Structure formats: structure tokens, C-alpha cells
Amino acid sequence: xxxxLTSGPIGIFDSGYGGLSVFKEIQQLLPQxxxxxxxxxxxxxxxxxSFETVYNYTKQCVFKLFDLGCNLVILACNTxxxxxxxxxxxxDLPPGKKVLGVIRPTTEIIHNFTQTNKIGILATTGTxxxxxxxxxxxxxxxxxxxxxxxxxxxxxxxxxxxxxxxxAHYFVQKDIHELLGKCDxxxxxxxxxxxxxxxxxxxxxxxPKNINIISQGPIVAKSLQEYLHRHTEIETYCSKSSQLAFYxxxxxxxxxxxxxxxxxxxxxxxxxxx
Numbered sequence: 001x002x003x004x005l006t007s008g009p010i011g012i013f014d015s016g017y018g019g020l021s022v023f024k025e026i027q028q029l030l031p032q033x034x035x036x037x038x039x040x041x042x043x044x045x046x047x048x049x050s051f052e053t054v055y056n057y058t059k060q061c062v063f064k065l066f067d068l069g070c071n072l073v074i075l076a077c078n079t080x081x082x083x084x085x086x087x088x089x090x091x092d093l094p095p096g097k098k099v100l101g102v103i104r105p106t107t108e109i110i111h112n113f114t115q116t117n118k119i120g121i122l123a124t125t126g127t128x129x130x131x132x133x134x135x136x137x138x139x140x141x142x143x144x145x146x147x148x149x150x151x152x153x154x155x156x157x158x159x160x161x162x163x164x165x166x167x168a169h170y171f172v173q174k175d176i177h178e179l180l181g182k183c184d185x186x187x188x189x190x191x192x193x194x195x196x197x198x199x200x201x202x203x204x205x206x207x208p209k210n211i212n213i214i215s216q217g218p219i220v221a222k223s224l225q226e227y228l229h230r231h232t233e234i235e236t237y238c239s240k241s242s243q244l245a246f247y248x249x250x251x252x253x254x255x256x257x258x259x260x261x262x263x264x265x266x267x268x269x270x271x272x273x274x
Contacts, residue, residue, distance in 0.1 A: 047124025
């Protein structure tokens with residue numbers, strides 16, 4: 001790391017609220033660190049936007065977290081991880097700054113969950129089109145076959161607190177049926193969007209009991225713990241006083257109301273411009 005750096009919080013970024021489901025797991029496993037969460041709620045959703053737009057929006061938010069003192073930023077967003085992470089890592093990082101995503105931690109260990117080597121991916125349209133999961137899984141486990149299906153209505157259902165409605169049941173059942181229709185040997189489904197774990201009670205009604213359903217939060221948290229253990233030169237610059245801060249590009253009062261559902265407890269948020 002750059003010797004001129006000072007210690008700062010770990011940054012957690014998402015286009016909306018879904019990243020809070022990952023942040024919740026990270027904070028529970030690693031409570032000693034300081035964290036700043038930034039939700040770009042004013043420009044959500046990212047899932048249907050172009051690669052260039054997602055890259056530009058993500059870069060703006062990442063650099064805002066750098067400005068706030070973060071040396072390490074986690075993209076707790078599959079669309080941003082799929083469409084922006086690699087370019088930012090290769091071309092944009094200032095000395096000593098690091099950015100990590102949520103796709104690699106999941107794809108590195110996915111082989112532990114499957115017996116048939118047939119994996120289903122449920123994700124946003126943007127993540128599916130990026131082929132990121134297929135590419136990363138093939139890199140680590142070329143014997144695994146990946147079947148993808150995009151679920152464009154799932155994020156709006158969660159964001160609008162319509163999790164237990166007839167509409168939620170209709171779309172969840174329909175999308176799971178379409179995914180499983182691609183291969184009758186799928187034994188593991190990855191919820192490849194940080195919003196989707198909120199729909200888990202509905203998802204479980206329509207997924208056969210013999211199929212594993214994988215949420216990313218615990219996997220990403222464990223991966224971060226191991227990363228910090230391996231990279232002491234980065235861990236040293238992560239401040240530790242258990243302080244949490246939440247920022248949104250939209251209305252902070254609205255953010256606070258919805259964030260409680262994802263984070264599991266009340267938060268205090270502030271507005272920020274990027």
C-alpha cells in the first residue's frame with residue numbers, strides 16, 4: 001500500500017438496497033472495522049443499463065468512497081461487479097486503493113455445492129448478458145455447466161416491498177420454472193443479485209427440496225475475512241472502531257425506511273452527491 005495513506009473505513013457500494021444484505025453479513029463477521037455504505041438509489045436500477053453507463057456510475061461512486069477515506073471498496077452489487085469491476089481494477093485505481101466484487105468469491109467455491117456439475121444462475125438482465133458467472137465458473141471449474149435466467153421483475157418487487165404479493169409468487173414461480181426447464185439436472189441455484197435473498201421464503205416454495213439455494217452474503221463476508229488475513233498490507237489501513245455510516249444519492253428518510261428490511265436494524269442515513 002502507499003505509505004502516504006491513512007487508515008480509513010471499508011467502503012460498501014451498491015446501486016440500491018440489495019448490498020445491505022451483503023453488508024449485514026460482513027458487519028456481523030467482522031464487527032471491529034469501520035464501514036461506509038453508499039447506495040446510488042437515485043439511479044437504480046443498474047441491471048438494465050448499458051455496460052458504459054454502469055461503469056461510469058460505479059466509478060463515480062467508488063471514487064466518492066475513496067474521497068470519504070476508504071482504501072478498500074467492496075462492490076456489493078452483481079451488476080457493477082459484472083460490468084465495471086475489471087475495468088476499474090485495470091485502469092482507474094489510485095495507488096494503494098483496492099476494489100473487490102461479489103462474483104469471484106461465489107464462483108471460486110461453487111463446486112462445493114454441486115454433485116451433478118449443473119448450476120443455475122438467477123440474476124438481473126445485465127449480469128446474465130455479461131456472462132460473468134459463466135466465465136468465472138469456467139475459469140475455476142471447467143467441468144461445471146452453467147444455465148442462466150434473468151429475472152427483471154424481482155428487484156422492483158423487493159424495492160417496492162411487494163415480497164409477499166400474488167405478483168411476487170407469480171414471477172418467482174415462472175422464472176424458476178423457466179430456469180429449471182433448461183436442464184433437469186440442476187442441483188444448485190445461485191441467487192446472483194443481492195436483492196434476491198429477501199425473496200427466499202417465496203423462492204423456497206417453488207424450488208425442489210433437493211436443490212441447493214445459494215445466497216452470496218455469507219460467502220462474500222468469509223471471502224473478505226480471508227482476503228484481509230492474507231493481505232496484511234491492506235488490512236493495516238482499515239480503521240477499527242466499529243463505526244458505521246450510510247449514504248444515499250436519494251432521499252435519506254426513504255432509504256432509512258427500506259434499509260431496515262435489508263440490514264435488519266434501524267440505520268441513520270445522509271444524502272450525498274456523486
